Amino acid sequence: xxxxxxxxxxxxxxxxxxxxxxxxxxxxxxxxxxxxxxxxxxxxxxxxxxxxxxxxxxxxxxxxxxxxxxxxxxxxxxxxxxxxxxxxxxxxxxxxxxxxxxxxxxxxxxxxxxxxxxxxxxxxxxxxxxxxxxxxxxxxxxxxxxxxxxxxxxxxxxxxxxxxxxxxxxxxxxxxxxxxxxxxxxxxxxxxxxxxxxxxxxxxxxxxxxxxxxxxxxxxxxxxxxxxxxxxxxxxxxxxxxxxxxxxxxxxxxxxxxxxxxxxxxxxxxxxxxxxxxxxxxxxxxxx
Amino acid sequence: xxxxxxxxxxxxxxxxxxxxxxxxxxxxxxxxxxxxxxxxxxxxxxxxxxxxxxxxxxxxxxxxxxxxxxxxxxxxxxxxxxxxxxxxxxxxxxxxxxxxxxxxxxxxxxxxxxxxxxxxxxxxxxxxxxxxxxxxxxxxxxxxxxxxxxxxxxxxxxxxxxxxxxxxxxxxxxxxxxxxxxxxxxxxxxxxxxxxxxxxxxxxxxxxxxxxxxxxxxxxxxxxxxxxxxxxxxxxxxxxxxxxxxxxxxxxxxxxxxxxxxxxxxxxxxxxxxxxxxxxxxxxxxxxxxxxxxxxxxxxxxxxxxxxxxxxxxxxxxxxxxxxxxxxxxxxxxxxxxxxxxxxxxxxxxxxxxxxxxxxxxxxxxxxxxxxxxxxxx
Numbered sequence: 001x002x003x004x005x006x007x008x009x010x011x012x013x014x015x016x017x018x019x020x021x022x023x024x025x026x027x028x029x030x031x032x033x034x035x036x037x038x039x040x041x042x043x044x045x046x047x048x049x050x051x052x053x054x055x056x057x058x059x060x061x062x063x064x065x066x067x068x069x070x071x072x073x074x075x076x077x078x079x080x081x082x083x084x085x086x087x088x089x090x091x092x093x094x095x096x097x098x099x100x101x102x103x104x105x106x107x108x109x110x111x112x113x114x115x116x117x118x119x120x121x122x123x124x125x126x127x128x129x130x131x132x133x134x135x136x137x138x139x140x141x142x143x144x145x146x147x148x149x150x151x152x153x154x155x156x157x158x159x160x161x162x163x164x165x166x167x168x169x170x171x172x173x174x175x176x177x178x179x180x181x182x183x184x185x186x187x188x189x190x191x192x193x194x195x196x197x198x199x200x201x202x203x204x205x206x207x208x209x210x211x212x213x214x215x216x217x218x219x220x221x222x223x224x225x226x227x228x229x230x231x232x233x234x235x236x237x238x239x240x241x242x243x244x245x246x247x248x249x250x251x252x253x254x255x256x257x258x259x260x261x262x263x264x265x266x267x268x269x270x271x272x273x274x275x276x277x278x279x280x281x282x283x284x285x286x287x288x
Numbered sequence: 289x290x291x292x293x294x295x296x297x298x299x300x301x302x303x304x305x306x307x308x309x310x311x312x313x314x315x316x317x318x319x320x321x322x323x324x325x326x327x328x329x330x331x332x333x334x335x336x337x338x339x340x341x342x343x344x345x346x347x348x349x350x351x352x353x354x355x356x357x358x359x360x361x362x363x364x365x366x367x368x369x370x371x372x373x374x375x376x377x378x379x380x381x382x383x384x385x386x387x388x389x390x391x392x393x394x395x396x397x398x399x400x401x402x403x404x405x406x407x408x409x410x411x412x413x414x415x416x417x418x419x420x421x422x423x424x425x426x427x428x429x430x431x432x433x434x435x436x437x438x439x440x441x442x443x444x445x446x447x448x449x450x451x452x453x454x455x456x457x458x459x460x461x462x463x464x465x466x467x468x469x470x471x472x473x474x475x476x477x478x479x480x481x482x483x484x485x486x487x488x489x490x491x492x493x494x495x496x497x498x499x500x501x502x503x504x505x506x507x508x509x510x511x512x513x514x515x516x517x518x519x520x521x522x523x524x525x526x527x528x529x530x531x532x533x534x535x536x537x538x539x540x541x542x543x544x545x546x547x548x549x550x551x552x553x554x555x556x557x558x559x560x561x562x563x564x565x566x567x568x569x570x571x572x573x574x575x576x577x578x579x580x581x582x583x584x585x586x587x588x589x590x591x592x593x594x595x596x597x598x599x600x601x602x603x604x605x606x607x608x609x610x611x612x613x614x615x616x617x618x619x620x621x622x623x624x625x626x627x628x629x630x631x632x633x634x635x636x637x638x639x640x641x642x643x644x645x646x647x648x649x650x651x652x653x654x655x656x657x658x659x660x661x662x663x664x665x666x
Contacts, residue, residue, distance in 0.1 A: 154547020
């Protein structure tokens, strides 16, 4: 088992005609993902990388019944694309787009709340179930099938840690990038809940960073309900306060969101935190 | 994007929030000119950093001579690395009472909140520690936004003295919220909101921060970004599309991805080094971004060692190598280089760099330890 996706997931690409959309459609196909359709309002052909393509999501749905959408639409139009996906009844929406105005996403979040929709991202690398299905932009070859669930706010740092795990012979059940924005579609807790019910997942690696208090809230959930071991790394110990460190959400403001507080909260909840990313595999191995 | 006080006040004026009369001055002469009609003024440094009051960046003057001295002194200051190049010269207010008001993004509640206090003039964090009972917070959901009854509830709970100004406070709250929403702000703060001897409410200070991601739909605000307000290397990086933050260490960092860039700084520090900057060359970086980034780090005179840490996913290591070689050739880089590359097309990159006699690390920790060691050599 895995969470969010599996071999049978039917993926539609929104923003498929753009450079990124086209490139990653090919990449996902070659990983073995079932990309069933592409959508792009500015479409000029009827297929993208051999995948049937449409101007409206509605058309793609009536012809190919996708259950998962992955969004590459540029930030100014992302609100429209995500809302289109929700209106059309897509239940898993993965938003790769970086730079969406926070007010746009807050509206989406509120609208989606009672509609049984799972949004991953924005500003994220996507989701991968190793050796089964990739709905994202991560380099597929570094992932290996296994029993460790990974949740992260960043991209390349996740690849770094996943490579360290895979090279030590430790595979992953599902890797979820929840993204670097201040308000993500799915929080650490939302994903932890899914890992809790997933039999394949025995240990979770949580990769957090400065800004906000999502890690502290996750720590509280882990302590009281989660029931599986968690290993963590928090980036940004050396970050100065008041500065946005690349990710819109990575900012220590008004003294809130420091790495020290997060590490302390996690440790208190029984989570082992790694001082440097390279130490993650040895900490994980203790639980396998 | 943070606005200067005078820029934030300009927005306040547009939205009908009362502000003191004032003018921006770039020199002592201009400051004197601004105070010529009424020398009883406050002179305030206009810099994009907090704590200017404590640093001596705010002075009260009662005579032209004091204006001259005060402005001269502030204009020759640097506050937290920011050179002061302009001041706001404002009429002194007859302060009877100081209040606090702000509208701010609320990550945890996934909306906004309006915060009001009858104690103003001090840091809200300090106030929260000292007298949390005097802070009134109202949660605002994106839909339906601020609803009038929410403000009436706050006003209803005010002390008798403050209640006299309820009408004006209500209006200012509404206008500040409208400004916040219409400009895609992350923060709009008035601290203090002053009640004057004449019984008027005036925004004595103003802080507004705009969501960078929304700037594409606010061309009217782009002119608020003044070249002189930015740290020169940060400005150059931004113009080249790189995410760069200057710090004080001696190991320059060049990394792809924000999370990895932060982790790289942490790892350097963990092994006893001192990172000189945060730098993310971006997801789709090619040779040009690498060269641009090296150019910026090379200009940082505090840096003696450059640590390149790339995890090639979408970014191709051979293109990174091409950028490094190009920069080395064209920029005459004298600083020590430690290169760690792994991922897509890494073998090709290793060959390219090897031909030029450059050693490449594959592990991040080994490379970081080497960089720390080299940075400590004299």
